[in-house]
Amino acid sequence: MKPDEAIRFLRQFQELLAEGGFVATYKFALLQALADLSVEHGSASDGSLPLHVEQIAEKFIEYYWNQARPFQNQVLRQNTKGQAEVVRLVEEFRTQTDGRLGRLQASQKAWSSLKRRVAGIIIKMPLWKLQTIGNHQNEFLYRKRDYNNRTIRLLPGVPEAFRIFHPLLTSMIRGGWITQIHRIKGNRDVLGPGAELEAFLFGTDRSSLTQYRDLLRRHQAGECFYCGKKVGDEGDLDHFIPWSRYPLDLGHNFVFAHKGCNNAKRDYLAASVHIERWRIQNLDHGHRLATDFNQVGLAHDLERSLLIARWAYQQGQASQAQLWVQKGQFEPCDYRWQAALGMPGGLRLAAEEQPYE
Ligand SMILES: [Zn+2]
Structure with missing residues (x-):
């Protein structure tokens, strides 16, 4: 454009x-x-x-x-x-x-x-x-x-x-x-x-979040999505693509994390290592997750979640965003997310567009 x-x-x-x-x-x-x-x-x-x-x-x-x-x-x-x-x-x-x-x-x-x-x-x-x-x-x-x-x-x-x-x-x-x-x-x-x-x-209807958090906790065997260590306290439900960037609650965008990890990540996009994990969580276990989401009445649509993620990282790459690795550590938002988010053929996706060419 x-x-x-x-x-x-x-x-x-x-x-x-x-x-x-x-x-x-x-x-x-x-x-x-x-x-x-x-x-x-x-x-x-x-x-x-x-x-x-x-x-x-x-x-x-x-x-x-x-x-x-x-x-x-x-x-x-x-x-x-x-x-x-x-x-x-x-x-x-x-x-x-x-x-x-x-x-x-x-x-x-x-x-x-x-x-x-x-x-x-x-x-x-x-x-x-x-x-x-x-x-x-x-x-x-x-x-x-x-x-x-x-x-x-x-x-x-x-x-x-x-x-x-x-x-x-x-x-x-x-x-x-x-x-x-x-x-x-x-x-x-x-x-x-x-x-x-x-x-x-x-905003989100906060009343349901505890139940969604517990669902993700079970799914991740009580481990923090970002650092992989056990979560001792009640932990947090985190929007993988931050709510501030795209305010929509879809099941697959939720992950379970330490309060500390969640607070450190804030509104940053997650680094490529986390994208890869998110992809595995959703593509390999997406079906089981979907069944659980239905049980607690949480709306979900994996295809849409993927497209939203691709869009968010395309925006990040175009605006030279910093991706969050762990507390105090970042990496540049370069091409690497594209491999992790598996660009399908056929569609001309946001990732192929340059804002100013
Ligand atoms: Zn953690």
Whole structure:
């Protein structure tokens, strides 16, 4: 992507966010979905990316799932008039589970029913309104005339821009989302300071983490993922690809570690020796892990976890990141991660792109 193309994309993106024509928060969910799906899928050879509306619906359900639980006794309103239909639907399905999305995903019938209904709302509401600014259509992400078989096509270059600027775009989207929720009249009585709201809307549901940690502890025979030594105390659940880089809880991204190792690693990407171990843990034992994840209702998708990891290391290599080896020791993020994360053929992955060429 050339610098002037990157600037044009960012300008147009800002314009979409600034334009306030939406009564619901769908605009933010849709933009976040397009950004995340660009990370989680490779592009076609021409740099475009076809997306079925049900893939977008899955992301909507993911975002609204935690948001549809009560915030101080009340589910937050996500529409200026009444509640947003997607939130009402997700809330309804959420009450049929113990609050874990993995439970719903394990029940084929309920999961596809919810996906279908949310997809219907996306087609009716935000999909064709998103790029309308005033009475003008600025179709720089996807075009109505390419829409076919409930599938849109992100235009060539768009998935790459979403990948390169993912952290920046995510914070822009979240900022806009929070502001809109604050502006909705029905929420004013329950809302406190903004930071609290951000953790509620976009943080992990902490209540399940202990169970996930114990699952990983059993799987790793009580040993720390990073240093291999026994963990004496309760230990920590660590996001292998740090949450700050890609905030999504998928089972295979969790590892069990010493509190000390976890604190030392912080938000750094792990070094090549750890990537190799992570690959082995997931590729050799991924199936057994998946069964365990299903049992505790933890959402998982190995393919997506791998694609997210590849994207994160590609970003790291492009920005000359330091990879964490152990406390106080780092190594440069060079080409080595590519061998460990097994680049498949066929897809043009983020790793093959250079931000400025
Ligand atoms: Zn350790």
